[in-house]
Amino acid sequence: MWLGPEEVLVANALWVTERANPFFVLQRRRGHGKGGGLTGLLVGTLDVVLDSSARVAPYRILHQTQDSQVYWTVACGSSRKEITKHWEWLENNLLQTLSIFDNEEDITTFVKGKIHGIIAEENKNLQPQGDEDPGKFKEAELKMRKQFGMPEGEKLVNYYSCSYWKGHVPRQGWLYLTVNHLCFYSFLLGKEVSLVVRWVDVTRLEKNATLLFPESIRVDTRDQELFFSMFLNITETFKLMEQLANLAMRQLLDSEGFLEDKALPRPPQPHKKISALKRDLDARAKNECYQATFRLPRDERLDGHTGCTLWTPFNKVHIPGQMFISSNYICFASKEEDACHLIIPLREVTIVEKADSSGVLPSPLSISTKSKMTFLFANLKDRDFLVQRISDFLQKMPSKQPGSSRAARKTSIADPAPESSPATQPSSPTSPLGGHQGACAQEAPTASQGLLKLFQRSTPMEDLGAKGAKEKMKEESWNIHFFEFGRGMCMYRTARTRELVLKGIPESLRGELWLLFSGELPQPPCGNSADPSWAS
Structure with missing residues (x-):
């Protein structure tokens, strides 16, 4: 531990010097460690007999200057590991700085001020x-x-x-x-x-x-x-x-002033002596990192996170990482970068179930979604509390509005002809404007798919050309990826996903994947993300 500098007149009495440099000396008390002879035996016996409050630490560091006979204690330690840590800090941070001074009194004053500053900061951080x-x-x-x-x-x-x-x-x-x-x-x-x-x-x-x-x-x-x-x-x-x-x-x-965010969670047992404002800034930093990592809306608030493992069916292993819970999402990020990321919107969750624990799979938790996907988490430290928090958030989710089914929005558009027949053209350009607008308002079809997908023709591979063949190969690669890692918001996002995005997204999937990976994917009109055609 660091000590307030105190003057020592006789530095070598009952002490052995182990390391030294022009400004500091590391010493070991006789009777501790190997050797020491009769003097070391007497000193060791004296230290054992003395009351614990009067015992002397076996290691210490002294500050000295070349022309001075006075030494100053700056640190002591009960083990070699502890004192070595202080010694290395002094060598790495002060030696080069002290060599700049010309006056030895200035060196001693600077060292004493620095040690006092370190002690004050340590006390500030350690107090409850x-x-x-x-x-x-x-x-x-x-x-x-x-x-x-x-x-x-x-x-x-x-x-x-x-x-x-x-x-x-x-x-x-x-x-x-x-x-x-x-x-x-x-x-x-x-x-x-x-x-x-x-x-x-x-x-x-x-x-x-x-x-x-x-x-x-x-x-x-x-x-x-x-x-x-x-x-x-x-x-x-x-x-x-x-x-x-x-x-x-x-x-x-x-052009906005700083306001403490009341929505951010407060730590129940803070460990460091910091201000409420500093805690608020730390919570903001964690929340912004959470939003950026998973590309979530700016108003999403991180409620907490915990260590766990996730069973990944594509490679059949349990991946260690962190589970993050917020008011609208359950997210997972693996410890190994790009191994696996997962985003589960709470609006998609249907079942949250605690599975039976075993020696191989302690504290498992199963989460099922509307898209018939099931995610298995394990090694959760406080599973009961976690399930209760998820349950609370699920109860706060807005209920679905009746009558908003997808069937109400679909019309009879199927296999349209590439060219319009004369019968589909207006019969007379001089028809009344009001009647024409009313007919359009009543009979205007609403496409359930993007135009690229709606008017796409099934062309043989040999007639596609180089560009078309490349697009077809990209589509096949993504279809294989969807089959293996899932599709939609709840897909497993791995290094393979990143590689496919870098190679390019085929035109037929751009509407879906651009929204998905940019974080702008809204809730589907029918509440079912298993069918991504609505985003095409």
Whole structure:
């Protein structure tokens, strides 16, 4: 664990140095590990006899400078694995930075400030959190507003300890991320640094690693380039910055202010000490990822997800992945990319049944649809709760309107002749206009299929030509795919599906497949997606 730097006058008493570099020393206490002799035996016995509160960790890391006799403890560990992790972090993030300083006092001051910042951020993340913003977070928000002159309406999302590179010298401080601004403040060695950048002014945001800036975040505006590094968790920080920058651009384009989405689900037991606004942003990011992955409507709200397996009849295996539940859809995405995706509209579901568990198939769940397809999920952690949620959503589905059958919309159009006979032409161009319009309104046929499909002629393969033969081969490939993976909204979408789309969609299937894969497939008039001819 990281320790607040404390002065150590005698560094080698009862300790053995195992690793060293110009700025840090990793030591092991005598009596722990191999060797040690009589002195190690006495020290080990003393550590065992002492009360647990007085025992000393067997490993520690000290900070030192070449011309100073004073050492500072910065970390300790109960195991070699723990202390090695801290040592590697110091080597990867601080060694190159400390070599830039010319004054040893500046080096020690910087190291102490950095360690204090890491400890503060660890404490911020480890403490439990309730529904309301904790006291320390509110204190940080008030400090941010006072330091940068922010209005009351400016909400702090999160704050992180990091270093800002001013020239070739890092400035240790705090990075504050708000809804509309990126702010940084540092006061080190009597020098103050204060930055305020609007998210709408950011032209470039990327995470990179160079010799000069080890694993840093680059923020570009029209006037300057900013580099921030030495984050405790740089991936989490970068994702939040990227999300806030995208949100600001959407606000700029839509001219809408930020409002917390009340429809998004709240985690019942949050694990990290973050603000309610940060939780809302995380929920938005998950929801947008869910919509983009399965190409769902923008108003679709993710209710939750859980790990499971899906039985795939085309290759007869159970594929591990994640099941996603929302108010109108049940979706599945495999862990292996492109192995299998599945979208089941709740309007198509007829039966949700809990099957008998076995050692081979624990906690199975069977879902049947109107198109006579059955999907078998297994290894569900909380199957009873999941079934209850699906049942609740099914009860909220709108009931079908009577009298909207497909037969009412069909007319007697079958095998039309390629050329119109004279009997079908108007008998007189001078017939009354009103009577002609009334006859059209009463007798106008409504085609149940697309015109390409309706007027398609069955031509032998040898008469199709090169282009026609290619189209015919595409149709056959898709028909084989439909037979093996299913057809319509509930088809199994695999890498094979992607390959067929890239090779090209035949003209006879474009109406159906373009709507299906673009996410714009509406509900069929008859409520039956087994027959896709309505979309042709």
